[in-house]
Amino acid sequence: MTYSELVKSRYSCRKFSDKPVDEAKLTAVIEAGISAPTAKNIQPVKIWVIKSPEALAKITSCAPFAWMKDVPVVLAVGGMKEGAFVRPSDGRNFADVDAVIVATHMMLAVEAEGLGTTWVGYFDAPKVKELFPAMKDYDLVALFPIGYPADDAMPADRHYLRKSMDEIVSVL
Numbered sequence: 001m002t003y004s005e006l007v008k009s010r011y012s013c014r015k016f017s018d019k020p021v022d023e024a025k026l027t028a029v030i031e032a033g034i035s036a037p038t039a040k041n042i043q044p045v046k047i048w049v050i051k052s053p054e055a056l057a058k059i060t061s062c063a064p065f066a067w068m069k070d071v072p073v074v075l076a077v078g079g080m081k082e083g084a085f086v087r088p089s090d091g092r093n094f095a096d097v098d099a100v101i102v103a104t105h106m107m108l109a110v111e112a113e114g115l116g117t118t119w120v121g122y123f124d125a126p127k128v129k130e131l132f133p134a135m136k137d138y139d140l141v142a143l144f145p146i147g148y149p150a151d152d153a154m155p156a157d158r159h160y161l162r163k164s165m166d167e168i169v170s171v172l
């Protein structure tokens with residue numbers, strides 16, 4: 001599959017089969033995250049692999065999505081501001097940018113591995129940090145519930161709503 005085919009075939013999958021995720025595929029997804037570029041290569045990021053039944057129950061209690069409840073694994077991604085690159089001209093801290101690039105690499109790797117996921121940003125971050133103290137110093141940018149897409153999984157209608165090139169691109 002070419003890169004163009006990969007990004008076009010990806011969609012937010014919200015229905016999964018109950019088949020467990022192969023460890024090798026999960027490792028490939030995580031390696032894709034670790035391969036991501038970060039500002040000054042500081043890598044101020046963390047990926048948490050949530051897969052024990054107790055931890056899955058905790059993380060899914062922090063998001064309002066019933067479809068997340070039965071996934072075999074959830075990845076959480078966070079960036080730590082302390083130590084991250086700060087742009088001198090305006091003091092902008094790049095920890096969240098770095099974490100989002102790592103997350104995007106992993107989201108696309110999920111597709112490449114024949115798995116499915118949805119980037120979940122709507123969750124109770126303070127509650128996640130309370131339930132998982134290891135995450136407390138991180139800006140949590142994404143949860144990725146991961147599994148094999150169910151046979152009848154399909155994109156939501158919103159998937160097909162894309163702005164035109166004219167609306168998004170300005171040539172200066």
Ligand SMILES: Cc1cc2nc3c(=O)[nH]c(=O)nc-3n(C[C@H](O)[C@H](O)[C@H](O)COP(=O)(O)O)c2cc1C
Pocket residue numbers: 010011012013065118119120121122123155156158159160
């Ligand atoms: C930063 C971010 C946060 C998102 N948060 C959620 C979420 O909390 N719940 C959800 O169901 N989808 C979430 N999505 C998925 C978007 O709704 C989805 O990507 C968008 O509607 C386009 O559809 P597609 O991914 O199928 O192309 C999020 C996507 C991004 C990039």
